[in-house]
Amino acid sequence: MLEGKTIVAGVTGGIAAYKAADLASRLRKQGADLHVIMTRSATEFIQPLTFREITGNPVIVSMWDEPKRWSVQHIGLARKADLFVIVPATANVLGKISHGIADDMLTTTVMATTAPVLFVPAMNSAMYLNPIVQDNIKRLKAYGYLFMEPVAGPLACGESGIGRLPEPADIAEYIGQCLAEDQTLAGKKFLITAAGTQEPIDPVRYIGNRASGKMGYALAEAAKNKGASVVLVSGPTHLAPPAGVELIAVNTAGEMRDAVMSRFPELDVVIKTAAVADYRPKVTTEQKIKKAAGELVLTLEKTPDILRELGQQKQHQILVGFAAETENLLEHGRDKLYRKNLDMLVVNDVTAAGAGFATDTNIVNIMFPDGTVEEWPIMTKKRVAEKILGKIIELMQKKS
Numbered sequence: 001m002l003e004g005k006t007i008v009a010g011v012t013g014g015i016a017a018y019k020a021a022d023l024a025s026r027l028r029k030q031g032a033d034l035h036v037i038m039t040r041s042a043t044e045f046i047q048p049l050t051f052r053e054i055t056g057n058p059v060i061v062s063m064w065d066e067p068k069r070w071s072v073q074h075i076g077l078a079r080k081a082d083l084f085v086i087v088p089a090t091a092n093v094l095g096k097i098s099h100g101i102a103d104d105m106l107t108t109t110v111m112a113t114t115a116p117v118l119f120v121p122a123m124n125s126a127m128y129l130n131p132i133v134q135d136n137i138k139r140l141k142a143y144g145y146l147f148m149e150p151v152a153g154p155l156a157c158g159e160s161g162i163g164r165l166p167e168p169a170d171i172a173e174y175i176g177q178c179l180a181e182d183q184t185l186a187g188k189k190f191l192i193t194a195a196g197t198q199e200p201i202d203p204v205r206y207i208g209n210r211a212s213g214k215m216g217y218a219l220a221e222a223a224k225n226k227g228a229s230v231v232l233v234s235g236p237t238h239l240a241p242p243a244g245v246e247l248i249a250v251n252t253a254g255e256m257r258d259a260v261m262s263r264f265p266e267l268d269v270v271i272k273t274a275a276v277a278d279y280r281p282k283v284t285t286e287q288k289i290k291k292a293a294g295e296l297v298l299t300l301e302k303t304p305d306i307l308r309e310l311g312q313q314k315q316h317q318i319l320v321g322f323a324a325e326t327e328n329l330l331e332h333g334r335d336k337l338y339r340k341n342l343d344m345l346v347v348n349d350v351t352a353a354g355a356g357f358a359t360d361t362n363i364v365n366i367m368f369p370d371g372t373v374e375e376w377p378i379m380t381k382k383r384v385a386e387k388i389l390g391k392i393i394e395l396m397q398k399k400s
């Protein structure tokens with residue numbers, strides 16, 4: 001429930017603006033004191049009157065409307081807010097706020113607030129995937145702004161793809177989580193590995209894999225939000241690290257091993273989502289290998305098995321592994337779980353639609369040493385991350 005919470009909702013000029021009315025109604029029903037600020041464009045899609053009736057509060061569009069107390073009004077709302085949510089967030093508003101532009105009531109109030117600000121972008125896929133928009137999102141994340149990612153599906157423009165506003169019920173749930181101040185993991189030290197490693201062949205080539213880092217980054221953010229101190233050991237990725245997380249950037253399996261092992265004694269939980277190369281070139285040439293007649297044979301050697309080493313040295317720590325499989329999921333999973341002395345293993349079939357690398361969703365099975373297996377349905381990686389943390393918290397409670 002949201003009693004006693006003040007939420008300021010910014011509604012911008014996207015086709016999904018009408019869904020903000022459904023969200024507003026849900027937030028009000030949960031007891032939030034809700035104030036809506038609309039951009040001028042948003043009023044082309046939905047009337048301020050709708051929000052005024054739902055919230056019981058005046059809706060602000062212009063800084064210059066009567067009463068002419070805008071400075072008091074925008075600072076007042078900025079201070080009052082426990083949470084700001086911008087829904088839907090247009091490409092335009094993301095661009096403006098990420099570059100410090102404050103030329104209307106909404107952007108000015110966002111600039112003046114110290115409350116957490118949650119963006120829920122919605123737009124056509126091509127707009128959303130435009131590198132300028134993605135860069136602006138990265139900039140905002142780096143400043144600590146929160147995001148609820150759009151979902152894939154049919155879009156208003158007739159196309160299908162990423163960019164749809166999540167369902168208002170899901171946004172309301174997410175807002176509830178943001179305001180819940182759940183600090184269950186306060187004082188706990190997490191280390192999470194993410195993305196894939198790159199093993200150099202010569203100065204310009206490497207052996208890599210398709211891991212994007214999304215699952216690990218989602219876990220790091222979720223653990224941070226629950227109060228944990230989080231070290232994220234990451235292979236190369238385009239993702240921005242979540243605010244407040246310590247990032248150790250590495251390239252190779254060897255570097256990842258050293259970073260993880262040096263921190264291991266002080267940790268409470270290690271989650272290894274990284275796709276670490278199993279093999280690396282035995283020799284890395286100093287000069288670029290030139291094209292020549294005939295075949296080129298590379299000799300590969302095994303990389304350090306980080307998870308196994310962690311399993312052998314484990315004392316009080318909880319060790320969670322990930323397995324990306326393409327066949328015999330549970331059989332291979334069970335083998336890995338025991339061989340590496342894990343407390344929990346998350347297995348996914350990377351060939352399944354909606355699972356695996358670079359997608360925003362995942363389909364996983366969770367396996368425990370007592371033989372229990374849980375099959376989870378398709379979910380966003382953020383949701384999977386939250387549920388995995390729930391399981392880890394249960395394991396921690398059992399151990400203590």
Ligand SMILES: Cc1cc2nc3c(=O)[nH]c(=O)nc-3n(C[C@H](O)[C@H](O)[C@H](O)COP(=O)(O)O)c2cc1C
Binds near residue numbers: 016
């Ligand atoms: C019919 C229509 C639908 C639009 N839908 C979206 C949308 O879903 N997402 C978006 O980012 N922009 C959308 N736009 C473009 C924005 O309305 C435009 O960039 C505007 O300047 C946004 O202003 P604001 O960010 O101040 O609200 C749409 C425009 C039109 C005419």
